[in-house]
Amino acid sequence: MIDKQTAKQIFDIVQAQSRDTIRSNFRRLQQKQIQTKTSITDLVTDCDKKVERDLITHLKPLFPDFFFMGEEMMADEESFNPEQYDKLVIIDPIDGTYNFAHGISVFGVMVAIRVNQETLFSMMYDPINDDWVWAQKGEGCYWQSSDGETRKIEIEEKQGDFGFISPFLFDKSQKETILNLLSTYDRAISFGCSCHEYRGILFGAGNFYLTQKGTKPWDHYAGLLAVSEAGGYSAYLDGDSADVFVTGKNLLVASSAQKWHDLSINMKGLL
Numbered sequence: 644m645i646d647k648q649t650a651k652q653i654f655d656i657v658q659a660q661s662r663d664t665i666r667s668n669f670r671r672l673q674q675k676q677i678q679t680k681t682s683i684t685d686l687v688t689d690c691d692k693k694v695e696r697d698l699i700t701h702l703k704p705l706f707p708d709f710f711f712m713g714e715e716m717m718a719d720e721e722s723f724n725p726e727q728y729d730k731l732v733i734i735d736p737i738d739g740t741y742n743f744a745h746g747i748s749v750f751g752v753m754v755a756i757r758v759n760q761e762t763l764f765s766m767m768y769d770p771i772n773d774d775w776v777w778a779q780k781g782e783g784c785y786w787q788s789s790d791g792e793t794r795k796i797e798i799e800e801k802q803g804d805f806g807f808i809s810p811f812l813f814d815k816s817q818k819e820t821i822l823n824l825l826s827t828y829d830r831a832i833s834f835g836c837s838c839h840e841y842r843g844i845l846f847g848a849g850n851f852y853l854t855q856k857g858t859k860p861w862d863h864y865a866g867l868l869a870v871s872e873a874g875g876y877s878a879y880l881d882g883d884s885a886d887v888f889v890t891g892k893n894l895l896v897a898s899s900a901q902k903w904h905d906l907s908i909n910m911k912g913l914l
Contacts, residue, residue, distance in 0.1 A: 645756060645764040645779060652705055653754065654775065657768050658789070660697040661752045664690060665737065665770045670746045677744050680718055684811070686740045691715055694736035694752070706732050706756070714861045725860045725888050731757040735861035739836030751838030755864035761886065765865035767838050776842055776869055784845065784872035796845050798874045798898045804906065805830035806851035807840040813855045817893075820912045827909065841866030841896070845873055850898035851906050860888050867896070876900040880910055 645653070668676075668690040676689040695713040703711065709730040717723055725731055732754065737743050739750030752768040761780065768775040776796065778784040784796045808831045810821045825831050830849075834840050843849045854863075867877050867885050876899055877885040879892040893913050897903035 649705060650764065650777070650779070653702070653764070653766060654777070654787070656701045656705075657698065657752055657754060657766060657775070658770075658773070660701055661694045661736070661768065662770045662773060664694055664697070665743070665750075665752075669743065669748070669771070672744060684741055686744050687715055687718065688737070688740060688744055690743070691737045691740055695734055698734050698736060698752075698754070702732060702734075702754075706730070709756075712860065714859070717861075725757070725864075726760055728757075729759055733757065733861050733864055735838070735865075738838040738862060739834070742835050747835075749834050749836050749839050751836065751842075753838050753861060753865040755860075755868065757864065762864050762868040765868040767842060767865050767869065769838075769842075776845060778869040778872040780868060780872070782872070784869045786845075796869075796873045798845065798870070799847060800899055800902070801847065801850055803829040804851065806849040806853065807831070807833060807843060808853045809833040809835065809855070812857075817856070817913050824909065837862040837866060841869060844870055844875060844896060844898060850902055852896040853906075853910065854894040854896075856891050856893055858888075858890070858892075858894050863894065864888075870896055874899065876903045878903065880907060880914055 678687050680687055692715050695715045699711050709732045710728045711732045713734040735753040737750050738753050743750040748771045754766045755762050756764040763780045766775055766777045773789040776786050785793055786796055787793045813821050840852050877896040880895055885894055895903055895907055
């Protein structure tokens with residue numbers, strides 16, 4: 644359990660170590676400060692790396708016996724398994740780097756704290772609007788502004804199927820199925836940013852989020868806890884628990900267990 648004082652310290656550190664660095668670089672990056680990783684659209688910037696280093700440096704004293712897993716520090720690792728660590732802090736310093744690098748203000752900072760393979764606390768921070776969504780296992784999910792205004796988030800079920808899918812991320816074997824599925828939904832878009840796609844479900848902009856097979860823990864553990872605490876439901880398409888990280892499976896996040904079940908029926912062609 645993360646006590647209130649520690650939670651406040653996490654908020655302060657994430658805000659202090661990311662906001663000004665990100666804002667001062669946003670729409671001011673030079674090309675030499677942007678690098679590619681696995682593809683021409685999978686980017687990392689010098690700013691990502693600095694924010695990650697600064698977050699680890701300042702969060703480490705709060706969690707001295709935890710392993711820290713940052714997206715950029717793991718970029719060169721051929722394989723990794725977050726389930727091997729009993730105490731783990733997962734950081735995505737800038738989720739939505741493609742947007743950030745191209746002057747699109749849809750990106751965020753994500754932090755998840757896991758103990759014994761369970762996410763106990765998470766935070767999804769928007770450095771442009773300077774607000775964050777945070778959740779604690781068994782204690783609910785909340786939106787909080789920088790001036791202290793706080794509101795509990797409880798997902799309200801809505802009619803229709805509208806959500807988030809990024810077809811370009813799916814492998815060739817699934818793309819045709821995905822493109823056919825898109826026409827069956829009332830609205831399906833991509834923010835190119837897991838942080839804001841999870842926040843979108845929490846704020847009512849969508850009632851589902853379907854991922855490609857190659858999910859990464861830093862993109863999802865923070866959002867999965869938030870959605871669960873707000874009344875939503877998530878699982879891999881084959882029904883396996885989303886709490887355990889696996890590769891090679893599509894993850895479906897929904898506003899409720901019933902919505903997950905209803906949507907998953909037509910998605911079975913992806914299995």
